[in-house]
Amino acid sequence: MTLDGQWFTERCKEGGSAFSLKVRAKLHEEQTPYQRIEIYDTEAFGHLMVIDGFVMLTARDNFVYHEMMAHPVLYTHEAPRRVLVIGGGDCGTLREVLRHPEVERVVQVEIDERVTRLAERYFPELTEANGDPRAELVFADGIRWVAEAPEASLDVIIVDSTDPIGPAEGLFNEPFYRDCLRVLGEGGLLVQQSESPLYHQRILTAMRRAMRAAGFADLATLHFPQPTYPSGWWSATMARKGRPIDGFREADAAARPFPTRYYTPGTHRGALALPPFLAAALEGT
Amino acid sequence: MTLDGQWFTERCKEGGSAFSLKVRAKLHEEQTPYQRIEIYDTEAFGHLMVIDGFVMLTARDNFVYHEMMAHPVLYTHEAPRRVLVIGGGDCGTLREVLRHPEVERVVQVEIDERVTRLAERYFPELTEANGDPRAELVFADGIRWVAEAPEASLDVIIVDSTDPIGPAEGLFNEPFYRDCLRVLGEGGLLVQQSESPLYHQRILTAMRRAMRAAGFADLATLHFPQPTYPSGWWSATMARKGRPIDGFREADAAARPFPTRYYTPGTHRGALALPPFLAAALEGT
Numbered sequence: 001m002t003l004d005g006q007w008f009t010e011r012c013k014e015g016g017s018a019f020s021l022k023v024r025a026k027l028h029e030e031q032t033p034y035q036r037i038e039i040y041d042t043e044a045f046g047h048l049m050v051i052d053g054f055v056m057l058t059a060r061d062n063f064v065y066h067e068m069m070a071h072p073v074l075y076t077h078e079a080p081r082r083v084l085v086i087g088g089g090d091c092g093t094l095r096e097v098l099r100h101p102e103v104e105r106v107v108q109v110e111i112d113e114r115v116t117r118l119a120e121r122y123f124p125e126l127t128e129a130n131g132d133p134r135a136e137l138v139f140a141d142g143i144r145w146v147a148e149a150p151e152a153s154l155d156v157i158i159v160d161s162t163d164p165i166g167p168a169e170g171l172f173n174e175p176f177y178r179d180c181l182r183v184l185g186e187g188g189l190l191v192q193q194s195e196s197p198l199y200h201q202r203i204l205t206a207m208r209r210a211m212r213a214a215g216f217a218d219l220a221t222l223h224f225p226q227p228t229y230p231s232g233w234w235s236a237t238m239a240r241k242g243r244p245i246d247g248f249r250e251a252d253a254a255a256r257p258f259p260t261r262y263y264t265p266g267t268h269r270g271a272l273a274l275p276p277f278l279a280a281a282l283e284g285t
Numbered sequence: 286m287t288l289d290g291q292w293f294t295e296r297c298k299e300g301g302s303a304f305s306l307k308v309r310a311k312l313h314e315e316q317t318p319y320q321r322i323e324i325y326d327t328e329a330f331g332h333l334m335v336i337d338g339f340v341m342l343t344a345r346d347n348f349v350y351h352e353m354m355a356h357p358v359l360y361t362h363e364a365p366r367r368v369l370v371i372g373g374g375d376c377g378t379l380r381e382v383l384r385h386p387e388v389e390r391v392v393q394v395e396i397d398e399r400v401t402r403l404a405e406r407y408f409p410e411l412t413e414a415n416g417d418p419r420a421e422l423v424f425a426d427g428i429r430w431v432a433e434a435p436e437a438s439l440d441v442i443i444v445d446s447t448d449p450i451g452p453a454e455g456l457f458n459e460p461f462y463r464d465c466l467r468v469l470g471e472g473g474l475l476v477q478q479s480e481s482p483l484y485h486q487r488i489l490t491a492m493r494r495a496m497r498a499a500g501f502a503d504l505a506t507l508h509f510p511q512p513t514y515p516s517g518w519w520s521a522t523m524a525r526k527g528r529p530i531d532g533f534r535e536a537d538a539a540a541r542p543f544p545t546r547y548y549t550p551g552t553h554r555g556a557l558a559l560p561p562f563l564a565a566a567l568e569g570t
Contacts, residue, residue, distance in 0.1 A: 003296065003303055009288060015512075016329025018288055018305035044301025061483065063562070198346065198512055225510050225518040227300075227483055232517010233510040261562040270555020277348070277546040 008040055008048060010055050012230035014199040019228065021045055021058070027122065032114040034167050039122050045228065047122045049090065051115075051162055059123060061227045062092050065193075065234065066126075067263040068224045068271060069160055070096030071256075073191040073238055074103070075248045075268065080155045081105070084183075086142035086171065088160035089115030092126040097158070098135060099258040106135050111167055113139040143170045149183040157184065159192035164203060172207055177214035177239070184241045190216070194237040196230050197223050201281045204235065208285035211239040218244040221282060222271035224262070293325055293333060295340050297515035299484040304513065306330055306343070312407065319397045319452050324407050330513065332407045334375065336400075336447055344408060346512045347377050350478075350519065351411075352548040353509045353556060354445055355381035356541075358476040358523055359388070360533045360553065365440045366390070369468075371427035371456065373445035374400030377411040382443070383420060384543040391420050396452055398424040428455045434468040442469065444477035449488060457492055462499035462524070469526045475501070479522040481515050482508050486566045489520060493570035496524040503529040506567060507556035509547070 003009075009020040022043040029038045038050040046059025057065070070093050074080045081104040083097050089110035097106050110116055116137065120127045130137065138145065146157075157180050161168040170176055171192070180190050190211070195203045208219055216239035226234035238245060253265040274282070288294075294305040307328040314323045323335040331344025342350070355378050359365045366389040368382050374395035382391050395401055401422065405412045415422065423430065431442070442465050446453040455461055456477070465475050475496070480488045493504055501524035511519035523530060538550045559567070 003294060007303065009303075009305075011288065014329070016307040016327060017512075018292065018294075018307075020294075020303040020305070022301040022303075042301060044299070064560075223510075225508075225516075227302075227516040227518055231510075231512040233512055259561070262560040264558060264561060266558025267555070267560055270552070270558045273549060273551025273555045275349075275547040275552055276544070276549060 008042070008050065010050075010053060010230070012199060015196070015230050017230065019055070019230065021048060021228070028118065030114065032112050034112040037114060037118060039118060049118065049122065052166060054163060055228045056162070057090055057092065057123070058228050059125075062090075062126070064224055064262040065226050066092035066096050067260050068222065069093045069158055069191065069193065069236055071253070071260065071263040072222055072236070072248065072268050072271060073156055073158065073189050074100050075253045076238065076245060077156055077189050078187065078249070082154045083156045083158065084109065084146070084154050085158045085160055086146070087111075087162070087168065088158065090119040090123055090126050091116060091130055092123070093158055093160045094135060095126055095129040098129045098132050101257065104134060107138060108135065109138045109140055109142040109145045111139070111141055143176055143179075146176065146179045146183055151182055152185045154183050155185055155188050157188075157190045159190065161193065163195065172203070172210070174210040174213050177211050177216065181215050181241055186242045188241045190239045191236050194221060194235045197233055197235050197278045198231045204237070205282060205285045207237060208282060211237070212285070216240060217242050220245045220272060221274065221278070223274065223278065224267070224271050293327070293335065295335075295338060295515070297484060300481070300515050302515065304340070304515065306333060306513070313403065315399065317397050317399045322399060322403060324403060334403065334407065337451060339448060340513045341447070342375055342377065342408070343513050347375075347411070349509055349547040350511050351377035351381050352545050353507065354378045354443055354476065354478065354521055356538070356545065356548040357507055357521070357533065357553050357556060358441055358443065358474050359385050360538045361523065361530060362441055362474050363472065363534070367439045368392075368441045368443065369394065369431070369439050370443045370445055371431070372396070372447070372453065373443065375404040375408055375411050376401060376415055377408070378443055378445045379420060380411055380414040383414045383417050386542065389419060392423060393420065394423045394425055394427040394430045396424070396426055428461055428464075431461065431464045431468055436467055437470045439468050440470055440473050442473075442475045444475065446478065448480065457488070457495065459495040459498050462496050462501065466500050466526055471527045473526045475524045476521055479506060479520045482518055482520050482563045483516045489522070490567060490570045492522060493567060496522070497570070501525060502527050505530045505557060506559065506563070508559065508563065509552070509556050
């Protein structure tokens with residue numbers, strides 16, 4: 001069949017697949033110095049942000065991704081006080097991080113200020129925590145920011161980036177991970193979105209090898225549904241400095257003083273339970 | 286963007302979305318007395334079977350669905366000896382059921398023999414266990430078969446059907462569930478595919494209400510990724526006769542004497558860990 005009416009379609013080469021959302025209207029389009037951003041109003045997913053042709057987020061399903069980028073890593077660290085978010089300009093991950101009362105300071109370093117300005121306008125629910133005095137929004141190159149940050153100055157780094165092409169490419173490399181390792185304290189954790197478990201195993205394994213090569217002591221890949229990303233199935237990979245990733249603060253997670261729509265200690269454990277096909281693909285990385 | 290070249294596209298009304306697979310060739314198409322079946326060769330998902338315009342399965346990702354329809358319910362029952370599969374004409378679920386050595390007999394009742402004949406030709410890996418002496422393939426109406434089956438003659442019923450429109454509609458109703466309850470032994474289990482947790486909450490809650498109304502003692506909905514089904518996220522719902530669904534045979538599942546690609550005790554527990562948005566949607570059902 002051919003799709004009638006107005007649709008946004010993202011094609012995924014690795015998957016030989018495409019995903020489409022029915023669109024009511026294109027609300028905005030601009031070329032920034034870094035990328036092309038489009039905003040649509042969709043029929044069933046609310047607002048949709050697209051960067052360089054790829055779905056970044058929709059109002060309806062971003063909660064899974066943002067919760068899973070923030071809560072597992074923060075409940076894995078014993079005392080996450082100092083947090084850095086790289087990318088994440090829509091501020092959805094930042095909002096989730098700020099829900100943790102033990103977090104004392106979050107710096108978000110997004111290269112493209114326009115992403116945040118458009119999120120403020122079209123996804124105001126995600127930017128509602130930006131005024132929190134613990135949050136600092138920096139619009140700069142995250143790779144350089146980390147390279148210049150003091151040693152052992154952070155507990156958790158969250159890399160909430162686009163795919164490893166364009167401005168985000170350098171976020172998937174060993175030199176960047178080496179800088180992350182340096183600026184993390186002992187037991188510190190890095191987490192990064194690591195694409196589709198079904199489609200992008202090459203990116204996933206390359207990322208894991210680079211993290212290990214940079215000197216991280218232990219890795220853990222999590223998987224979770226993400227309907228509007230290719231294959232509807234996504235992953236994030238945690239890397240720990242100096243010691244193993246052995247469980248998480250389950251009691252704290254169960255008693256979390258904030259609402260979640262996807263995250264619970266149970267979905268956290270579920271995300272860590274790798275299906276055998278994925279465990280096999282990651283073996284040796 | 287518009288998709289160039291040859292694609293198969295399934296549109297999902299409830300999701301305001303569409304999923305497409307790039308196609309090398311259409312291998313087969315026929316109208317049976319029950320439905321229209323198409324077989325495609327896709328670029329990246331191997332063979333694809335489509336019924337009435339809906340993706341039934343692909344060679345690449347059917348393993349998640351088939352394993353999750355078979356193994357959780359069979360490891361929840363203490364001693365699953367007598368199993369019925371309704372629908373499931375591609376035989377992928379049947380193959381997984383037959384992997385369990387404690388299963389003594391499986392009857393599969395598929396209404397449309399052509400589904401099985403086409404699976405034998407285009408998905409031979411799924412039908413490879415059909416010659417197992419424990420398996421009996423019946424081509425008949427599953428609703429009538431259950432209505433005529435003797436009381437307490439089954440341990441597990443697996444309803445591996447199409448969506449609740451067309452020939453499968455009667456498989457989502459209380460009268461059918463009442464017959465299932467009658468033919469199950471004490472502690473017996475029914476499991477049925479229950480659509481997308483994100484898109485189809487109305488179907489899910491209606492199914493759960495009908496199962497309870499029929500007299501099942503306890504229900505448990507499982508969720509798991511399924512990339513080529515709408516939203517890339519799917520569910521199955523278990524219903525138990527006479528007593529609660531309290532855990533599963535974890536040690537047996539861990540020591541399973543057969544390979545799996547998605548199923549483990551960990552992914553089983555993960556499937557049972559409902560995200561809060563879904564738990565809220567199912568509350569009271």
